[in-house]
Amino acid sequence: MRRSTLIAAVILAVLVVWPFVVPAYTRGLMIQTLILAIFAMSLDVQLGYTGLPSLGHAAYFGAAGFTAALLILHVTTNFWPILAACLGVAALGAALFGLLALQTTGAYFLMITLALAQVLWGLAFKWRSFTGGEDGLPGVSRPDLKLPISLWNDTTFYFFVLITFLISTALLLLLVRSPFGQALKGVRENALRMRALGYNVWLFKYLGFIIAGVFAGVAGMLFVFYNGHVSASDLSITMSGRVLLMVILGGTGTLVGPIFGSFAIVFLENEISSQIERWPIVMGAIYIAVVLFAPQGVIGLLKSWSARWGRA
């Protein structure tokens, strides 16, 4: 326990110093990492803790993103109502999709979450007059916090994202360690036994699904603030697959793992795409390699190594 606190403190210190010591470009990569880490952690609550694998998690990410963009472009730049609307849209979307998806399990659940996310993608992609279609909606300005700081300052924006990331992490950690979180794990491990113990298994799955959607919405909103732009690709299967890879690469059911996964994927993608022309082949190979060689994720590998050393 003390060692993990120490590691967390070191990482936090690095994150605080980061924007002052690296170039603007690398600072941008870390902003992306932190935003996508919230996204990946939200999926981990659903996949790792509740045992519901989703191929359509980008639905809530993108829906909140479009909500934020449309509000800023047409209605208001005040951050607080935008936040409320994004959380609301993500929660509503997850509540609706969850009703349909939770009728099934296993491979069906994967396909249905994929298909439902494609419903939104289809709308965003084709409904040009409203969503901008393939080009998306450009020129989204950063919101006004109604505080004496401006998010147009990139360092301020970095800390705004960092603080949101820390709050989200803390809330999710509290959640998974609470009795509610323990019940989610129970549902994942043995739904039948949980039912026999008197738990409403469906309700726990449903709540886990919605909570995951809400935090995905937080990430989607931040992502639009950062990019100044939203498009159908934010809702796409590529995005859903990417976040799934982050969770698996880091290690499911750990919350810390997905943070690392996000960091690894963002920086790897950037590095590979700037070095190699045929970078999708390399990215594809990474998916395949992770599945074959690190199915338990980096956290899983570390655990098995430390267990081996412990024995020696």
Added chain:
Amino acid sequence: MAYWLTQTFNGLTFGMLLFLLAAGLSLIFGLMRIVNLAHGSFYLLGAYLALTVSQLTGSFLLAVLGAAAVVACLGIVIERLFLRRVQNQELPQVLLTFGFIFVLEDIALWLWGAIPTLLEKPVLFAGSLQIGGIVVPSYRILIVVVGLLIAAALWALQSRTRIGAIIRASVDDEEMARGLGINTPRMFTWMFALGCFLAALGGVMGGALVGMYPGAGFEILVLALVVVIVGGLGSLRGAFIGSLLVGLLDNFGKALFPELSLFTIFAPMAIVLAVKPTGLFGRA
């Protein structure tokens, strides 16, 4: 009236094309419980390979056979070397096939470039016919015929042959089938290859109808997934009827509500799911 007839016919032909993909997808899922996201990439690869073969030999038939055979072999390799290692694990299987999408589509982009191309139609089917007041391209008739032949062949294979009996037994209870001395792993490989063969065949047929371009494989994969979800995973009849439904919905959606055209496919799918989560003909 002629407009509606033409649209309906176009929808049905596209549905037949979708059936070639959906049948393989459904077969692979029904048997091996694998959601093969790379299925669309096999389709696109088949189309591009046919382009190369037909440029070399000038024969459409050789292009069909060559492309489908190569893709089937590729399927065998992927099943043996990769999917076999994560048997019965849904999530790893899906991620694995997702990775292959990146690899295969980028290889296609590398070898054949990004410019949209259309496969040349066989000379015999390049013209069109006048049937009942509407003009029907004879290539679309060929697609319908091929689709019906494949459907009949698959149905006969499944319900009239020894192999079909083995397949049905393995779907119902794989462990028991193995216990009775059936080499299920080998059969899985062959069925995966058959699915890839059908996807590539669909690619060749579609290559001369809708053409090839980067991302085309994924586009049609999503439609094929809708087909098997609506029809019921693992059901041949479901794949057939689902294909025709989605083909019609796609065509009329594009013609009548261009801005909502994908929505006209996905919304009915969501409704089917809500009412019957296993699809119209699927078993739980």
